[in-house]
Amino acid sequence: MTVSSEAAVPGSAGGARQQHVFEAQRAGMPNPRVYLEELWRRRQFVVEMARSTLKAQNYTTLFGQLWLVLNPLLTGFVYYLLVDILSGGKHAATYFPQLLAGLFLFNFLAGCMSQGAGSVIGSSRLIMNSSFPRLLLPITQIVIAFFRFLPSLLVFFVVHFVKHEHFTWASWLAVPAFVCVALFASGLSFICATAQVYFRDFANVLPYLTRIWLFLSPVLWQLETQLNRSGPKAELIAMNPLSPMLGMWGDALVEGKAGRPEWLLQGACWGIGTFLLGTVLFMWREREFSVRL
Amino acid sequence: MSSLSAFEVSREDLDLAAAGLEEPSDPGRWSVRVRGLHVTYRTPVDPRANTLRHRAMRMARASALRRGATAKDRGFREVLAVRGVDLDVEHGTVLGIIGANGAGKSTLMRAVAGILPPSQGRIEVNGRISTLLALGVGFNGNLSGRENVVLGGLAAGMTRRQIAERYEQIAAWADLGEFIDMPMKTYSSGMYGRLAFAVSTHMDPEVLLIDEALSAGDAKFKRKSYDKIGELVAQARTILLVSHAMGTLRELCSEVLWMHRGRAVALGDPEEVTAEYLRFQEVGEEPVVMEDV
Numbered sequence: 226m227t228v229s230s231e232a233a234v235p236g237s238a239g240g241a242r243q244q245h246v247f248e249a250q251r252a253g254m255p256n257p258r259v260y261l262e263e264l265w266r267r268r269q270f271v272v273e274m275a276r277s278t279l280k281a282q283n284y285t286t287l288f289g290q291l292w293l294v295l296n297p298l299l300t301g302f303v304y305y306l307l308v309d310i311l312s313g314g315k316h317a318a319t320y321f322p323q324l325l326a327g328l329f330l331f332n333f334l335a336g337c338m339s340q341g342a343g344s345v346i347g348s349s350r351l352i353m354n355s356s357f358p359r360l361l362l363p364i365t366q367i368v369i370a371f372f373r374f375l376p377s378l379l380v381f382f383v384v385h386f387v388k389h390e391h392f393t394w395a396s397w398l399a400v401p402a403f404v405c406v407a408l409f410a411s412g413l414s415f416i417c418a419t420a421q422v423y424f425r426d427f428a429n430v431l432p433y434l435t436r437i438w439l440f441l442s443p444v445l446w447q448l449e450t451q452l453n454r455s456g457p458k459a460e461l462i463a464m465n466p467l468s469p470m471l472g473m474w475g476d477a478l479v480e481g482k483a484g485r486p487e488w489l490l491q492g493a494c495w496g497i498g499t500f501l502l503g504t505v506l507f508m509w510r511e512r513e514f515s516v517r518l
Numbered sequence: 519m520s521s522l523s524a525f526e527v528s529r530e531d532l533d534l535a536a537a538g539l540e541e542p543s544d545p546g547r548w549s550v551r552v553r554g555l556h557v558t559y560r561t562p563v564d565p566r567a568n569t570l571r572h573r574a575m576r577m578a579r580a581s582a583l584r585r586g587a588t589a590k591d592r593g594f595r596e597v598l599a600v601r602g603v604d605l606d607v608e609h610g611t612v613l614g615i616i617g618a619n620g621a622g623k624s625t626l627m628r629a630v631a632g633i634l635p636p637s638q639g640r641i642e643v644n645g646r647i648s649t650l651l652a653l654g655v656g657f658n659g660n661l662s663g664r665e666n667v668v669l670g671g672l673a674a675g676m677t678r679r680q681i682a683e684r685y686e687q688i689a690a691w692a693d694l695g696e697f698i699d700m701p702m703k704t705y706s707s708g709m710y711g712r713l714a715f716a717v718s719t720h721m722d723p724e725v726l727l728i729d730e731a732l733s734a735g736d737a738k739f740k741r742k743s744y745d746k747i748g749e750l751v752a753q754a755r756t757i758l759l760v761s762h763a764m765g766t767l768r769e770l771c772s773e774v775l776w777m778h779r780g781r782a783v784a785l786g787d788p789e790e791v792t793a794e795y796l797r798f799q800e801v802g803e804e805p806v807v808m809e810d811v
Contacts, residue, residue, distance in 0.1 A: 243644075243645060243646050243724075244642070244643070244644050244645075245632055245641075245642070245643040245644075245647065246640070246641070246642050246643075247629065247630075247632050247635070247636060247640070247641040247643075248636060248639070248640040248641070249556075249635065249636045249637055249638050249639060249640075263675065266675045267672060267673060267675055269672050269677070269678060270669065270672035270673050273665075273668060273669055273672055274669060274672075277658065277661050277665050277669070278658065280661075281658055281660035281661055281701075351673070352633070353628065353633060353651070354633070354649060354651045355631070355633065355649060355673060355674065356631055356632035356633050356647070356649075357673055357674075357675070361673075424569065424570050424573070425569055426569045426570040426571070427570075430570075512635045513635075515628075515633055515634050515635070516558075516559045516560060516634060516635070517560070
């Protein structure tokens with residue numbers, strides 16, 4: 226976007242008047258203070274857009290909004306079946322809740338990425354017709370992904386209580402773990418949105434990348450058991466930025482115990498770093514979006 | 519110009535200052551000021567240029583050749599949509615813009631709205647901008663007219679209360695009856711146009727940009743929209759109106775700008791400029807002399 230400023234200018238008719246200045250800029254970064262102010266002013270748009278999109282999505286289906294709960298339940302069941310067959314039916318008693326906890330959080334991340342990738346390209350009409358901070362578009366998709374994640378969390382808690390698991394103080398560590406994932410996912414969402422403008426193949430490759438990433442993450446298996454083994458696979462898993470976050474999340478939520486403290490530190494670094502990188506990349510490139518659609 | 523101090527001075531600014539074009543701006547008098555505006559689109563020569571495969575092939579070829587590449591060699595064609603337009607619009611003016619298809623009218627409007635970044639030059643707009651561009655409003659055809667109105671207002675940076683205050687007026691003006699609560703995909707193009715016009719004119723605009731939006735309505739709608747435009751002008755609001763209907767322009771405008779191939783050919787009395795334009799269209803000659811204006 227071009228620079229837009231609003232300043233009180235003494236108007237002839239009395240009262241303050243907005244002033245906008247648009248000029249050619251060498252550097253692509255808009256003034257961050259003005260940009261973030263404009264973004265904050267439109268926060269209600271994000272909520273309203275997310276709410277009405279979700280409402281419109283399942284308008285024509287038989288089960289309607291119930292799909293928000295059915296989808297995660299069915300996904301959990303499919304993966305449970307898969308792992309059950311592969312492992313010959315031998316696994317820990319907490320395996321199903323463990324699987325659901327990881328899977329739902331990973332789906333939130335995957336949703337942020339895939340919806341983020343489509344957010345700018347899919348709103349070409351909006352972009353060509355109105356001027357607003359474009360970061361609003363991927364942010365809306367992240368909020369939608371979060372609204373989809375909430376009912377899946379409900380499914381998890383039902384399964385968890387049916388299995389007579391209990392909560393401890395350490396369970397609260399799931400909250401910072403989630404914040405790390407949310408920041409990480411937001412950063413990735415901004416990066417995906419930008420990438421999709423320049424490489425239209427990106428959305429086709431993305432589902433395969435996320436699927437592979439799922440298998441390399443401690444979702445279908447447990448982090449501790451794999452880390453204790455040695456070899457290149459264990460090293461690859463240790464390098465996966467999601468491993469510490471998901472490890473912390475699963476341990477806290479399902480087992481009610483605190484994971485390794487360095488996991489939280491690693492997760493925070495990855496989360497904040499990716500978030501900043503994604504935000505800067507998107508803001509730096511967004512002026513060009515309207516001429517590239 | 520204290521309101522501009524927040525910006526870094528760009529190279530164009532210095533050029534303008536050096537050329538003596540930068541006059542002290544008077545926001546009390548001018549609504550829109552455009553100085554040396556150029557807008558350039560970069561479109562891929564090959565429609566597949568935005569794909570990974572294409573990029574990879576190009577990179578391989580480029581490294582094989584190792585030669586200085588022009589824009590075309592890099593797979594892009596530059597479309598010079600607007601080439602050096604200067605324009606001053608006083609408050610309370612209705613400026614009509616005419617020109618053949620591809621003359622740069624819509625691009626100029628989008629640049630003034632802050633949607634397309636100028637590649638050179640500077641645009642100053644004093645007042646709240648509202649747009650009614652060719653592609654219309656509407657975020658989601660599955661949502662009702664009411665929801666789309668709210669979303670449009672929020673995206674424009676209004677608060678929920680400001681929208682609620684205007685909503686009844688908008689609904690009454692658009693006169694859609696029960697359709698206002700039905701999904702927008704059920705609307706006829708005339709109804710769509712009516713709602714879009716109602717929204718953009720009731721958002722309390724100080725500068726209203728209308729791009730070929732009056733053509734879809736019936737005779738009653740046309741009459742009503744002329745009246746509404748007259749009402750806004752009486753309040754010293756500024757309107758930029760792109761249209762191919764010479765009759766409309768002669769009736770509504772105080773000035774008409776004729777654009778040809780990205781340049782301003784003539785600006786002045788509506789009767790004279792439209793007559794000149796019509797003569798030119800019939801003759802169909804290249805205005806070699808006029809191109810230098």
